[in-house]
Amino acid sequence: MAGIRFEDVLELAEQLTPEEQKQLIEALQTKSAPRKRPPLNFPVDDLGAWPESLSLRREERYIDE
Numbered sequence: 001m002a003g004i005r006f007e008d009v010l011e012l013a014e015q016l017t018p019e020e021q022k023q024l025i026e027a028l029q030t031k032s033a034p035r036k037r038p039p040l041n042f043p044v045d046d047l048g049a050w051p052e053s054l055s056l057r058r059e060e061r062y063i064d065e
Contacts, residue, residue: 013021
């Protein structure tokens with residue numbers, strides 16, 4: 001709908017009958033309603049608990065010189 005001004009759309013909508021305006025509003029509300037999508041289903045591998053000695057500190061992973 002590029003190139004169509006809001007004022008033009010409003011003017012055309014005002015030319016509709018009240019019933020047509022109601023139908024237009026209902027159609028626009030239906031299209032703009034958020035659509036639900038199914039939840040993401042990622043595969044998960046359970047490898048057990050992390051070792052207690054595992055450190056995630058950056059300083060212990062990289063040697064900065």
